[in-house]
Amino acid sequence: MLLKKYLLHFLFIYFIFHLFSFLFALVLNPLVFWSAKNLFHIGYAFEASGSGSGDNTYAYITTFWNLCLSLILALPVTMQLSQLRHKNTYNTIRYLFQVTLRLYLAFYMLVYGFSKVFPFQFPPILYFRLAQPYGESSPMGLAWTFMQFSPYYTAFAGLAEVIGGLLLLNRKTITLGTVILTGVLTNIVMMNLCYDIPVKISSIHMLLAALILLYYERIRLIRFFILDKAVPQKEHTIYLGDARSEKVLHYIKTGFKLLLAVGIFSAFLIAYLKMHHQNSGNPPLYGFYEVTDSKNNSGYLHFVFETRDGAAIRYTNNREVKFTSTIDTVAKYIVLREITDNDKTVPKAEYFRYEKTKYGLLFKTADSVKIPLKHKTKADFLLTGRGFHWINEEPFNR
Structure with missing residues (x-):
């Protein structure tokens, strides 16, 4: 049981480091650049920005230190929390961890999904690409051209991400959303790996988050898909103690979910209309x-x-x-x-x-x-x- 708690605390701390790496950058940056020179013996210069790449040297070294620090910090956290007499401490932390992963995946799936539904990530193919000899395109360029060719297929792929993200926002549909996103993210990770698209670190973390959520749903999935048995209804993990507090919390959560989903959709819709207005006319000699x-x-x-x-x-x-x-x-x-x-x-x-x-x-x-x-x-x-x-x-x- 102690090992189980340690793994939970380790994963929770690690994802906090990963999600809020921009906040820890001021502390970790000196360590990252010092270790690059003295520990990993990297002889070339690199920047924290990475020039648009998510798989730059800085990102890999930061991930290494996130992993090391999480392994270390999880030990005292586990020992300290194990001394608490409250029986629901483990369940509470697990619930908060699951909520964090759900919001993390929902946010990025809505962002990436709507960026495909509205043609931002894969805009129409340019003449520059059509004029380029086939063999001179990079693997990433080939993958991008494949997605750019059909706006309908791209929108379909984006809708799968949007639907999966929306399903994670409702406690009753977490299982379905997790199953959908596990398939979607597995395809994305394989595409990033096989076509050398520099979003490998980010996409692998998203897939890991989906697999963790899938693990927590394993009993329900096994009963439904393999054992052909009825699946019990999900139970509340945390109770606030009285009906009024539960009702207030319900309204707060519902408002936050609507704000997240509608806010992201509205931002992309406004940006698309603005872009469409700006690109209404072609340049001279187009x-x-x-x-x-x-x-x-x-x-x-x-x-x-x-x-x-x-x-x-x-x-x-x-x-x-x-x-x-x-x-x-x-x-x-x-x-x-x-x-x-x-x-x-x-x-x-x-x-x-x-x-x-x-x-x-x-x-x-x-x-x-x-x-x-x-x-x-x-x-x-x-x-x-x-x-x-x-x-x-x-x-x-x-």
Whole structure:
């Protein structure tokens, strides 16, 4: 029984460290950077931010120390609480731990789910991606393109996360929500591992939380799915002692759940409407332009203009360069400046005059070289132009 209590306290403390790592960062940061140099002998520099990656060096070392500190702190906590005479101490802590995991999973599943229902995590495929040779995409880029291709499948995946998260907010539907999210999160973890998506640490912790909740539901699940027996109704773990207090607590919990679910949904809805309003118009020269000159001595393969101040060029040596763009639609003049992270190199610059033609554009370089360009829409690409077919006489696998 003592070991069981220790494991509970260890897991509870560990998840508190994990969930509120941003609060403990001020204390742990010196330890993280010291151990990186002296314990793990890491010779390269790294930052706490990770530049958008959740699987950076800082995150792994922080997880290591969270684990170590939790193992140590759980021992005195267990010894101290074991001396209490109150019989329900263990059940109370277990209940609070389960509530913490439920809220943790519900919050992130609603956030990630609505970010898929509304196209934030996987927006429509860009021309930049369509113009990229297949073999040059990264494993993560391939996975992202797969999800971006079908907004309906992406919304379906998001709804599974949303439904699972909502079910965790109700005590009567915890079992169903846990079963759904265990399947959903297992798929997410495998996708992150197999496609090298840098959210492995976070997704594995979410799956671990779902498995812990599933463990607490094991008897009910075994009775229902394996033994074919009736499942008893869940009992309250904590009683406040009087009906009035229970009623007040019920209203508080209901209000919090509604605030959480409706608040996250409203935030994404407002952000989506705002984004839709801002993106209502395309930038000048929007689209993909392919060089049509058969001799093509210009050195260019294609041009992409997709964002209001962004462009990309792929050269005949198959090198792709991204630029910031300034387009003067009155003077018919384009200035492109290379986007680079290296401050020591001089950014590449391209200058063109242009005029519209029947099939697209005609660029003129500073050396008076003419570059005929054919405009292609997304419907001209096989991936985005193929569409859906109920009937396929033969597999169309290219």
